[in-house]
Amino acid sequence: MQLTGAQALIKSLEMERTEVVFGMPGGAILPAYDPILDSSIRHVLVRHEQGAGHMAEGYAQVTGRPGVCMVTSGPGATNLVTALCDAYMDSVPMVAITGQVARPVIGTDAFQEGDTVGITRSVTKHNELVMRPEDIPLAVRQAFLLASTGRPGPVLLDLPKDVLQSTTEWHWPDDTELAASLPGYKPTTKGHPRMVREAVRLMTGASRPVVYAGGGILKARASEALRELAELLDAPVVTTLMARGAFPDSHRACLGMPGMHGNYAAIMALQEADLIIALGARFDDRVTGRVASFAPGAQVVHVDIDPAELGKIRRADVPIVGDCRLVIEEMVRVLRASGEDQADRRAWWATIDDWRQRFPLYYEPQLPGDLLKPQAVIEAIRDAAPEATTLVAGVGQHQMWASQYWRFEQPGTWVNSGGLGTMGFAVPAAIGAKVGRPDRTVWAIDGDGCFQMTAQELVTASAERIPVKVAILNNAYLGMVRQWQEMFYEERYSEVYLSPDLPDYVKWAEAMGCAAFRVESPDDVGPVVDKANAIDDRPVVIDFRTDSREKVFPMVPAGASNSDVIVHPALRPGGEKVVQ
Amino acid sequence: MSGAAPATGPWVSGSGRARHQTISVIVENRAGVLARVSALFARRGFNIISLAVAPTDDESFSRVTIVVDLEETSVEQLTKQLFKLVNVVKITEMVPGEAIERELALVSVRCAPPGGPGPSRGEVGELVRIFGGSVVDVGHEALTVMLAGQPSTLDDFEELLRPYGIIDIQRTGRVALPKLERPTARRGAGHN
Numbered sequence A: 001m002q003l004t005g006a007q008a009l010i011k012s013l014e015m016e017r018t019e020v021v022f023g024m025p026g027g028a029i030l031p032a033y034d035p036i037l038d039s040s041i042r043h044v045l046v047r048h049e050q051g052a053g054h055m056a057e058g059y060a061q062v063t064g065r066p067g068v069c070m071v072t073s074g075p076g077a078t079n080l081v082t083a084l085c086d087a088y089m090d091s092v093p094m095v096a097i098t099g100q101v102a103r104p105v106i107g108t109d110a111f112q113e114g115d116t117v118g119i120t121r122s123v124t125k126h127n128e129l130v131m132r133p134e135d136i137p138l139a140v141r142q143a144f145l146l147a148s149t150g151r152p153g154p155v156l157l158d159l160p161k162d163v164l165q166s167t168t169e170w171h172w173p174d175d176t177e178l179a180a181s182l183p184g185y186k187p188t189t190k191g192h193p194r195m196v197r198e199a200v201r202l203m204t205g206a207s208r209p210v211v212y213a214g215g216g217i218l219k220a221r222a223s224e225a226l227r228e229l230a231e232l233l234d235a236p237v238v239t240t241l242m243a244r245g246a247f248p249d250s251h252r253a254c255l256g257m258p259g260m261h262g263n264y265a266a267i268m269a270l271q272e273a274d275l276i277i278a279l280g281a282r283f284d285d286r287v288t289g290r291v292a293s294f295a296p297g298a299q300v301v302h303v304d305i306d307p308a309e310l311g312k313i314r315r316a317d318v319p320i321v322g323d324c325r326l327v328i329e330e331m332v333r334v335l336r337a338s339g340e341d342q343a344d345r346r347a348w349w350a351t352i353d354d355w356r357q358r359f360p361l362y363y364e365p366q367l368p369g370d371l372l373k374p375q376a377v378i379e380a381i382r383d384a385a386p387e388a389t390t391l392v393a394g395v396g397q398h399q400m401w402a403s404q405y406w407r408f409e410q411p412g413t414w415v416n417s418g419g420l421g422t423m424g425f426a427v428p429a430a431i432g433a434k435v436g437r438p439d440r441t442v443w444a445i446d447g448d449g450c451f452q453m454t455a456q457e458l459v460t461a462s463a464e465r466i467p468v469k470v471a472i473l474n475n476a477y478l479g480m481v482r483q484w485q486e487m488f489y490e491e492r493y494s495e496v497y498l499s500p501d502l503p504d505y506v507k508w509a510e511a512m513g514c515a516a517f518r519v520e521s522p523d524d525v526g527p528v529v530d531k532a533n534a535i536d537d538r539p540v541v542i543d544f545r546t547d548s549r550e551k552v553f554p555m556v557p558a559g560a561s562n563s564d565v566i567v568h569p570a571l572r573p574g575g576e577k578v579v580q
Numbered sequence B: 001m002s003g004a005a006p007a008t009g010p011w012v013s014g015s016g017r018a019r020h021q022t023i024s025v026i027v028e029n030r031a032g033v034l035a036r037v038s039a040l041f042a043r044r045g046f047n048i049i050s051l052a053v054a055p056t057d058d059e060s061f062s063r064v065t066i067v068v069d070l071e072e073t074s075v076e077q078l079t080k081q082l083f084k085l086v087n088v089v090k091i092t093e094m095v096p097g098e099a100i101e102r103e104l105a106l107v108s109v110r111c112a113p114p115g116g117p118g119p120s121r122g123e124v125g126e127l128v129r130i131f132g133g134s135v136v137d138v139g140h141e142a143l144t145v146m147l148a149g150q151p152s153t154l155d156d157f158e159e160l161l162r163p164y165g166i167i168d169i170q171r172t173g174r175v176a177l178p179k180l181e182r183p184t185a186r187r188g189a190g191h192n
C-alpha cells in the first residue's frame, strides 16, 4: 500500500491508539492536516502551541498514556518549548510532532525554519529529524515506546514538509524491528535481588523509617504496592508535590507533602529519620532544603528507574535501579517471607503524632470586611467536589495551598507543574485532563497572574465543549513573589501588583464562551461552587477575590536547612494557637 | 551537580597536570549523535579534556573516546547521564594500566636553514628520531614533525621542542582501547 508520508504519520498515530491530537496547523505541517480529516483521531485546535503541549501533559497525567501534540515549524515549534521542558522535568510521556521546512532548503534560513531538533535537544528525552518518508512509522513507534517506558518523557519528531508529501510503501515495524532499531535502549525494570534484600533488612531494623514517595510511584502505577509496603512496615509516608494522590491523604500513615511548603510533620519526619525509603523521588532542592543538612542521621534506600538519579544529590546506601511497582512488590514479598519482626516504632509514631498535633496546617479565620481566605475557598471546592475530581493547579501560592488543603485519595487526580514551575500551566492542562478523563469533574485552581498567561485556551475549551472549571484565586498580586519580597526583601514590593479588576475576569471569561461568576463574600463561596458544579455544557470561571496578605506556611526559605522551617506565626511559641 | 567523589579509577597522568579518566563510548553512527553528546556535557557542566570520534569496524557504530577531568566531574554521573542518551549503546570506563591510550601531535617548529643562526634542522631532527617521530614537512626556517604515542610522551616531546620555538601545534585528543585479555601476561608493567 502506497501512502504519503503524511498519511503514514496519521496511520502510525492511529496504530499507537492515539485518541486525540492537540495542535495547530501551519505551512510546514500542512500536509499532515489533510489525512487527519479522514482519521478517527480527534483534533483539538488550540489558540497557542504552548497550550497544545500542556494539554498533552494534562491528558497524559490522567490517562498514563502519551499525550500527542502537533504544530508547525519555526514559531509553532518554539512556542512548544516551554511545555516540552515542563514535561521533561516532570517525566510526562508526550509525543510532539513538528513540521519542518522541506529537505532541500534546510539550513538556508528558509521561511519559518528553526533548528527544532537543536532547540529541543535538552528538553526532550529524545528527538529526531525524520529525513525519509519510509522512516516515519518506525520513528512514531520509537517515539511512543521511548515516551512511555523507562523514565517517561517528551519525544519530538521533526518532519520536513517534502517528507510528508512524498510517497512510500506502508510498513508497520514489528517488535523485533523496533527493538533492533534502538540498540542502546534497555531500561532496567526489575530490582537487583541482593539490593532488594539489603533494603528490606534496613527497613526491618529501622526505628525511624520514612517512605519518601515521589512522582515515580504514579508513573509506575505503584500506589497499591506502596500502600502494602507502608502498612507492612508501619512506616509514615510523605508524598511529594508530584506524588500527591499516590497514597491516600486519609490514611493514618500519610504525613502529606514534604519540602519548602510541606506539612511540618512531613518535613521533620524526613529530617529526623534514621532510614529514608525514597521511591521514584529525586531529592529535589525544594524537598531537601540545604542538602548538606538534609536528614543528617538517615540511611537511604533509593529506588528509581533512572540510574542517573541514584547518588545524583544524596548518596544512597542501597541504590536500586528499577520500576517502582516491580521493586516495591518484590520488597513486599521479601518482607512477608522473612517473617522478621519490625523494630519498635512506637516512639517514632508518638513523635510524629506530636508534630501533627502541634503544627497542623493552619490559617486564620476570615474577619468581617476582609477579603476571602484562599485556603477556605479551596476547602469549599474540595468539600463540594464529586468523588475523584481531577485537581489542576497553576504555579504560585495557590498551587501550594491546593496541594496542602485538597484531600487526595486516588492516583491521577492531581495535575501540576512541579519541576519547571510553569505559570500558565493550569488552564490548558485542565483541558487536556478533561479530554483524557471526561467522566471526571476537572477543577483548576489558578492564580490571577497565571490565568493571564494562557487563558485564551478557554476559547478552545468552549469551542470544543470541554467543560472545565477554573477557580481564580484573585489576590491581585504575583502572590508567591510578593511573599518572598515581604519576607526576604523587607517588604519592598517590586513589580508584583496586578490589580484585582484589570482585566475584568468575568467579562473576559464570558467573552471566551464560559459561564463566569465573581465571589467576594464568604457566604457566596458555597452556592457559587455548587452552581459551577452543576454546569456541564461549557467551561466555568470563578473570580474569587482573595486576601493578598495571606502567606503560604510552613516555609523553608530557599537554601536554608529544613530544620529551620518557619511555621505560621500563630503556631510559634507565644502564638495564640500553640498546642502544648 | 553533586560534586560527589568519583566512583572509580582516579589517577595522575604522566604529566602530573590533572587527574584524568578515559571513557570509551559506543554510539549509533547517525546524524546528530555527537551534538547530543557534547550538548549533554555543556548542559550538565561536565568538564571534558579531549574527545575523539570515529566509526568502529561496524559502520553503524562510532567510538567516542572522552577524557574527563576528575577534579571537576563525577565520572559516575557523566556515564549515567550519557547512558540516558538513546543513541548511546555501551560505555567503558578505561581502567588506567588496563587500556592502551594513544594521541597524535603535529608540531611546526622553528629551525635555521643550514649555515643559518640558531638551532639547526639536524638538532630538531635528532630529537624527533629519539622519540620515534617523523618529519612530515620541511620549510626554509621550520619543520613540521609528527609523533604518535602515549599522552605523557607527547607532553615530554612538546616540552623539549618548546625552546626551539613552536609555531603551531595540533594534538588529536586521546584514543583508547582496552588491553587484550592475556591471562598469563604480567599486568601493569610499562604502558598505560
Ligand SMILES: Cc1ncc(C[n+]2csc(CCOP(=O)(O)OP(=O)(O)O)c2C)c(N)n1
Pocket (backbone or CB within 6 Å): A394, A395, A396, A397, A398, A399, A421, A422, A423, A424, A446, A447, A448, A449, A450, A451, A473, A475, A477, A478, A479, A480, A481
Ligand atoms: C512562566 C513563569 N514566569 C514567572 C514565574 C515566577 N513566578 C512564580 S510564582 C509567580 C506568581 C504567580 O502569581 P499568581 O498566578 O497570581 O499566583 P499567586 O502566587 O498569587 O497565587 C511568579 C511570577 C514562573 N514560575 N513562571
Ligand SMILES: [Mg+2]
Pocket (backbone or CB within 6 Å): A396, A447, A448, A449, A473, A474, A475, A476, A477, A478, A479
Ligand atoms: Mg495572584
